[in-house]
Amino acid sequence: MVRSSYPDVEIPALSVYDYLFGDLDESRLDAVAIIDGTSGATTTYRHLVGQIGLFAGALAARGVGVGTTVAVLCPNVPAFATVFHGILRAGATATTINSLYTAEEIANQLTDATPRG
16 A cells, blocks of 8 residues: 555545635635736636626536536636536536646546536
């Protein structure tokens, strides 16, 4: 057996959403969460959490939830955070696809991940 020289990591019994955003209090909601490197536009935690909630709700209304895998083919833009975390918030699994993949590589990943369209 191979053991790490680093101590074991405790994994909290929380969703990714709750771990990242669950303890945000009113005083931190207006802090900048994302900066678009191209335009310099900023997104606050308040706005990001709102976007995630709306996107998750839209997915849930369409039947996306636990047991569903959603493929995300998206360049490195701020909206990725909303989409990725919205999928997780809805209870689904996200499979992220590299924007530089060839059509064959994308097809292979979609076959392996079996997302629902």
